[in-house]
Amino acid sequence: MSLKLYIPRDAAAKALGAEAVVQAVKAEAAKRGIDVTIVRNGSRGMVFLEPLVEVEREAGRFAFGPVSASDVASLFEAGWGTGHPLSHGLTEDILFLKSQTRLTFQRCGVIDPLSLGDYEAHGGLIGLRRALSMSGAEIVAEVTDSGLRGRGGAGFPTGIKWKTVADAKAEQKYIVVNADEGDSATFADRMIMEGDPFTLIEGMIIAGIAVGATKGYVYIRSEYPDAIEVMERAVNNGRALGLLGPSVLGSGMVFDIEIRVGAGAYVCGEETSLLNSLEGKRGVVRAKPPLPALQGFMGRPTVVNNVISLATVPVILEKGAAFYKNFGLGRSRGTIPLQIAGNVKFGGLYETAFGLTLGEIVDKIGGGTASGRPVKAVQVGGPLGAYFPRALFVTPFGYEEFAGKDGLVGHAGLTVFDDSTDMLKMARFALEFCAIESCGKCTPCRIGAVRGVETVDRIAAGDPTAMPILTDLCNTMKFGSLCALGGFTPYPVMSAVTHFPDDFSRAKEAAE
Amino acid sequence: MPAHPTEERVREIIADHMGLEGPLLPIFHAIQAEWGHVPQTAIPVIAEALNIGRAEVHGTMSFYHDFRTEPAGRHVVKLCRAEACQAVGADHLAEHARSRLGVDWHETTKDGNITLEPVFCLGLCACGPAALVDGKVVGRVDEATLDRIIAEVGA
Numbered sequence: 001m002s003l004k005l006y007i008p009r010d011a012a013a014k015a016l017g018a019e020a021v022v023q024a025v026k027a028e029a030a031k032r033g034i035d036v037t038i039v040r041n042g043s044r045g046m047v048f049l050e051p052l053v054e055v056e057r058e059a060g061r062f063a064f065g066p067v068s069a070s071d072v073a074s075l076f077e078a079g080w081g082t083g084h085p086l087s088h089g090l091t092e093d094i095l096f097l098k099s100q101t102r103l104t105f106q107r108c109g110v111i112d113p114l115s116l117g118d119y120e121a122h123g124g125l126i127g128l129r130r131a132l133s134m135s136g137a138e139i140v141a142e143v144t145d146s147g148l149r150g151r152g153g154a155g156f157p158t159g160i161k162w163k164t165v166a167d168a169k170a171e172q173k174y175i176v177v178n179a180d181e182g183d184s185a186t187f188a189d190r191m192i193m194e195g196d197p198f199t200l201i202e203g204m205i206i207a208g209i210a211v212g213a214t215k216g217y218v219y220i221r222s223e224y225p226d227a228i229e230v231m232e233r234a235v236n237n238g239r240a241l242g243l244l245g246p247s248v249l250g251s252g253m254v255f256d257i258e259i260r261v262g263a264g265a266y267v268c269g270e271e272t273s274l275l276n277s278l279e280g281k282r283g284v285v286r287a288k289p290p291l292p293a294l295q296g297f298m299g300r301p302t303v304v305n306n307v308i309s310l311a312t313v314p315v316i317l318e319k320g321a322a323f324y325k326n327f328g329l330g331r332s333r334g335t336i337p338l339q340i341a342g343n344v345k346f347g348g349l350y351e352t353a354f355g356l357t358l359g360e361i362v363d364k365i366g367g368g369t370a371s372g373r374p375v376k377a378v379q380v381g382g383p384l385g386a387y388f389p390r391a392l393f394v395t396p397f398g399y400e401e402f403a404g405k406d407g408l409v410g411h412a413g414l415t416v417f418d419d420s421t422d423m424l425k426m427a428r429f430a431l432e433f434c435a436i437e438s439c440g441k442c443t444p445c446r447i448g449a450v451r452g453v454e455t456v457d458r459i460a461a462g463d464p465t466a467m468p469i470l471t472d473l474c475n476t477m478k479f480g481s482l483c484a485l486g487g488f489t490p491y492p493v494m495s496a497v498t499h500f501p502d503d504f505s506r507a508k509e510a511a512e
Numbered sequence: 513m514p515a516h517p518t519e520e521r522v523r524e525i526i527a528d529h530m531g532l533e534g535p536l537l538p539i540f541h542a543i544q545a546e547w548g549h550v551p552q553t554a555i556p557v558i559a560e561a562l563n564i565g566r567a568e569v570h571g572t573m574s575f576y577h578d579f580r581t582e583p584a585g586r587h588v589v590k591l592c593r594a595e596a597c598q599a600v601g602a603d604h605l606a607e608h609a610r611s612r613l614g615v616d617w618h619e620t621t622k623d624g625n626i627t628l629e630p631v632f633c634l635g636l637c638a639c640g641p642a643a644l645v646d647g648k649v650v651g652r653v654d655e656a657t658l659d660r661i662i663a664e665v666g667a
Contacts, residue, residue, distance in 0.1 A: 011634070011635060011636060011649045012638065012649075012651060014648075015636050015639055015642060015649040015650050015652075016652065047638035048638070181633075181635060182632065182633055184594030184596045184597070184632070184633045184637060185595065185596045185637045186635070186637070187635035187636070187637055189635075222578050223633065223635070224634075224635060225644075225647050227635075258532075260538070261537070261538075261541055262537075262576075262578075263537060263540070263577065263578035263579060264576055264578035264631075265575065265576050265577060266632060277537065278534050278537075279533075279534040280536030280537055280562075280572065281534075281536070282572050283575060283576070284575075297534075298533060339637065339638070341599075341637035341640075342595065342596040342599035342600065342637065342638075343599040344638070347639065371600075379595055382595075383594065383595060383632075413596075413637065415595045416599060417599045426598075429595070429598070433632065437632075
């Protein structure tokens, strides 16, 4: 008897015991004399079901989860049948997955991430092959027309950035991938790098053709050891199979990729400090202009894009700009991988068109809190994103829609907090984090964050004069900082103050 | 891990990376991978090889949280302190870790066994509180899990 199982290699699955499950499966199969093939796929994104083990049958792939090593014997006993209590039936039919629109993540969790053959068998490289038959200008136009905006947080139109680089004259241009995904609640970059690295590689090559760049760098944070390993192996495989190197797929086009590892500095997720870090310098922010598009890595024209922006390019080239643009709302086109995290029942990655309301995401998809207590606040967009109260749950998920409520979409991470959360403490943390991670170049961020922590402490101690100072300080940071670290730290702080005033006055009352 | 960093070996590591554009961070990483820290004696050697000032080498190294000037304990436990983990009790867990080990952040237990470090996000935000133990990810860490981890590494 033989059996084909999928057990994810994704870091979240590993963190929840996937390696122990693999060992248990091997041991149990050997004991029973069953020939078992284990594919280490990426994650389907249902972290609440990880480790999610799938068995391949004629009718499709059947899911079991969350599986622990101690469940393995009983799963074999039940013949991996749907009668087992951990069975969820066909994976594709699980509501959390079925209700998504998976474009960027279409292959993540489905294929063997390190197999280029598997990648191609599931629609990979169609976009690249089409791009190879197009001119750079045509590719740039296609990406511009798709409405794709930078998924790293700034939301800048990707096609326009590419055009600037394409129009620049230089001997050498670069594609730099910002994989320094440091925002809490975000793990989309990590998941795609661990689950479908060739999508990112394909997107980088297409970008290279579009702007005339022959070299790409992926700057991955050191906190992602698993993503670093998978990306390095995928790049090596790609090189060995002629996807990368002196002649991409035999086209004569040159493109190669190097993986670089960060060193624990949050601010290096900011594109100009990332470039300095890549050059071997302190990760200090650069003033703009000059734009990195014109004077980026080594002073040469450089596309700096987020992982998800580039990983979305292949599907745009495959299906066309109009197809992609058809999803979404307003000026937020296409799909967005929502990362639902924190104190939430059904945490994970959910790719869908822009436009769901925050309430639908948190209550319906996320299922409310894991603790079962009422949701107090949702921080959207990472440590620099605003805290949204339930009163704003009607806000549709889109760049302009969130900006209109003094918040931001960011990298689309959502952290759910229950009613036991002290928002004054969260505001203080935002400032403390900014103080730790500030690169030190500009005064509003470097000193403002430190003074901000002190001022919040004064509010906590009941000082009535401190609140206007905090407001003023946040205003200075917002408008006076060089980059988003100092400039956006006021979002979590002021949203906490505005939407949860009780948490700031309770301390005062206690002091009086 | 060779106990004593030699200038010869440092030069070899540097030579391996001289073909890279912007080789300094990869050099730091490679040296730290070999000796667990970047020894002071390596700084002038790197400066000379890259034709930059010692101050610049030192300044770059000290900018990044990852690079150590002294070796860590035999095991490194990193606990996530970021918001998503805070939402599920990371602060409480951190308190437990510090009192259990008798150390504060960035410190090593007296027997040199465990170094405790904060980390701001491991990308395990839907299964927090998260930890990285000697480079291996662990999710949904509670006090009992942490005690087990500490016991496993022999503290």
